[in-house]
Amino acid sequence: MTAAATSVKPRSVGRFRLGTLERRNLKWGLLFISPWAFGFIALGVFPILYTFFLSLTRYTGFRSPTLIGFNNYTTMWNDPDFWKAAYNTLYYTVLAVPIGVVVAMLLAIAMNQKVREVAIYRAIFYLPSILPVFAISFVFVVLLNPGYGLVNLLLTTAGLPSPNWLGDPAYTKLALVMIAQLGAGQWALVFLAGLRGIPIELYESAEIDGAGAFRRFRSITLPLMTPVILYDIIIGLSFGLQVFTSAYILTGGATRGGAGPDNSLLTYVFYLYQQAFQFGSMGYAAALSVVLFLASVILAMAVFRWARGWVFYGGEEA
Amino acid sequence: MATTEAARPIAVATTPHRRTRWRHVLTGSVVPRVILIVSCLVFLAPFYWMVVSALKTNTELAQFPPSLIPGAWAFNNFPDAINYIPFGLYTFNSLVITVGATIGAVLSNTLVAYGFSRIQWPGRNALFYLCVATIFLPYPVILVALFDIFGRLPSFGIQGAKSWVDTFLPLIVPAFFGNPFYIFLMRQFMLGIPKELSDAAKVDGASELQTFWRVILPLTRPAVIVVLILAAVAAWNEFLLPLLYLQSNDKYPLAVGLIFFTSEHDVSYNLLMAASTLIVLPVVIIFLVAQRFFIEGITVGGVKG
Incomplete structure (x- = not known):
């Protein structure tokens, strides 16, 4: 059947009519992607629409939801914990993402020099990225302990003050940022792959023209790496807005309740989790979800728009 | 860059630029090495500290300054940790969830990637871009709705629950509907296979x-292994979803079971670290064995599943 179908030339009757081969391909194409298509609708589009609906209701998870209009949104506007959670999350993201880009870039450039044992560095930098966040966070509870932690031992040895990392609201989020940096190792590998893709001739001709190392970095390396940097920022933003596990573990999790000193570890998804699954306010949590959805779409679009000013696409743009 | 540096010695031989040469060695390989080795120590520190803390007695763990090597090796922390929580049962639960989710990921993502790469059909690219765009959306947005939906789906008595909540189903079944990142990764790979083979x-x-x-699946084996490994590690490491969906203690995977170590006033961090070490161990072993697949996986996309 198929052999015959391939040899028959598609009859282009009208502009929008499909030939036999095209119709056959469409059928098979859709069939192959159908698992994703079903999941996209059932586990993506529908839940998002359902979230919009739930956000307009009072709903505990039992009985049926009662429509209350935009009440959840006005409550949110006046809810200091919502603002606190939004502030904590943005504070974390704004610190963690740029630091992550700088760390990854620095490691990648160092690995791109004449170091033959680069495979060892790659393995070591990548390792923390595949370790479970919950386990790393538990280790940080020990590492950051003001009484016996390794971090404060190093700080006191260096003559620096030793903060109460998990007890002082001014430092708790910095602990989250530190944990996030362990994930910068995998980005260093992505950046390294990017650096290796830059044609050597560019550096050679720049050197002939008398450009120094810093100038070569600024005029060749950085512009050509901007697409990868943008990619890191976009993914980092999405992951930053959903930070939960590290904050949850650092506060002592389910057992101690609360979210760190002065709610300083109450991240947005942590608050969403509390509302939905500890306080049983599913309607309110749905409204929080809608705001998170809109915020991430708007922020991603803003980053893309901002990036137009600095991302270099090597003349591929028409 | 490498060739620029390689060409230099000739210049050095003809003109006495010893200083420049020395500076090149310094910036070219000494400074980077120092940065890299110090960074390696930092990146290894949490892992090292976990293992060392797992081998200390509770008194030694609470000492200041902390010892870098355990004074008395408390190997009994490992059996103690295993006996503190139903470790065997939790390992079994983790394995069931991991195997289920991994099978789902391998099956669905290979099929979908094939449809997005090896067949030419109208609308294919538009749908593919839509699929990739969903990578950027934070998953927690649909957490509340999905929980409610799964709470209404009948489980037909699986694991003695009325609905999908408190069963492994919400942790396994979604894997059978593809993951945009794995689809992307596999499609990139399949696009590289010559079209003539299919023809x-x-x-x-x-x-x-x-x-x-x-024809295609045997040639896609490296990408299948990448997805298999990434999906398995992601399922093993998952914390938030089992925390939400599983309510009976005896259904917890290891990730959630660790919570019990912190449930008392006096947390035995050495036992917690011992249990964490045991949970992390299979991941580290898989990483050491299959390192190149991990690195292939991220340099295509750059995120973990």
Whole structure:
């Protein structure tokens, strides 16, 4: 059947009519992607629409939801914990993402020099990225302990003050940022792959023209790496807005309740989790979800728009 | 850059630029090495500290300054940790969830990637971009709705629950509907296989399914292994979803079971670290064995599943 179908030339009757081969391909194409298509609708589009609906209701998870209009949104506007959670999350993201880009870039450039044992560095930098966040966070509870932690031992040895990392609201989020940096190792590998893709001739001709190392970095390396940097920022933003596990573990999790000193570890998804699954306010949590959805779409679009000013696409743009 | 530096010694031989040469060695390999080795120590520190803390007695763990090597090696922390929580049961639960989710990921993502790369059909690219765009959306947005939906789906008595909540189903079944990142990764790989191979198979009378199964899938093996490993590690490491969906203690995977170590006033961090070490161990072993697949996986996309 198929052999015959391939040899028959598609009859282009009208502009929008499909030939036999095209119709056959469409059928098979859709069939192959159908698992994703079903999941996209059932586990993506529908839940998002359902979230919009739930956000307009009072709903505990039992009985049926009662429509209350935009009440959840006005409550949110006046809810200091919502603002606190939004502030904590943005504070974390704004610190963690740029630091992550700088760390990854620095490691990648160092690995791109004449170091033959680069495979060892790659393995070591990548390792923390595949370790479970919950386990790393538990280790940080020990590492950051003001009484016996390794971090404060190093700080006191260096003559620096030793903060109460998990007890002082001014430092708790910095602990989250530190944990996030362990994930910068995998980005260093992505950046390294990017650096290796830059044609050597560019550096050679720049050197002939008398450009120094810093100038070569600024005029060749950085512009050509901007697409990868943008990619890191976009993914980092999405992951930053959903930070939960590290904050949850650092506060002592389910057992101690609360979210760190002065709610300083109450991240947005942590608050969403509390509302939905500890306080049983599913309607309110749905409204929080809608705001998170809109915020991430708007922020991603803003980053893309901002990036137009600095991302270099090597003349591929028409 | 490497060739620029390689060309330099000739210049050095003719003109006495010893200083420049020395500076090049310094910036070219000494400074980077110092940065890299210090960074390696930082990146290894949490892992090292976990293992060392797992081997200390509770008194030694609470000492200041902390010892870098355990004074008395408390190996009994490991059996103690295993006995503190139902470790065997939790390992079994983790394995069931991991195996289920991994099978789902491998099956669905290979099929979907094939449809997005090896067949030319109208609308294909638009749908693919839509699929990739969903990578950027934070998953927690649909957490509340999904929980409610799964709470209404009948489980037909699986694991003694009325609905999907408090069963492994919400942790396994979604994997059977593809993951945009794995689809992207596999599609990139399949696009690299010459089109002529599929054409030849079809001329020989192979159907689309036969072409997928006999021609493309064997050639996609490296990408399948990448997805298999990444999906397995992601399922093993998952914390938030089992925390939400599983309510009976005896259904917890290891990730959630660790919570019990912190549930008392006096947390035995050495036991917690011992249990964490045991949970992390299989991941580290898989990483050491299959390192190149991990690195292939991220340099295509750059995120973990």
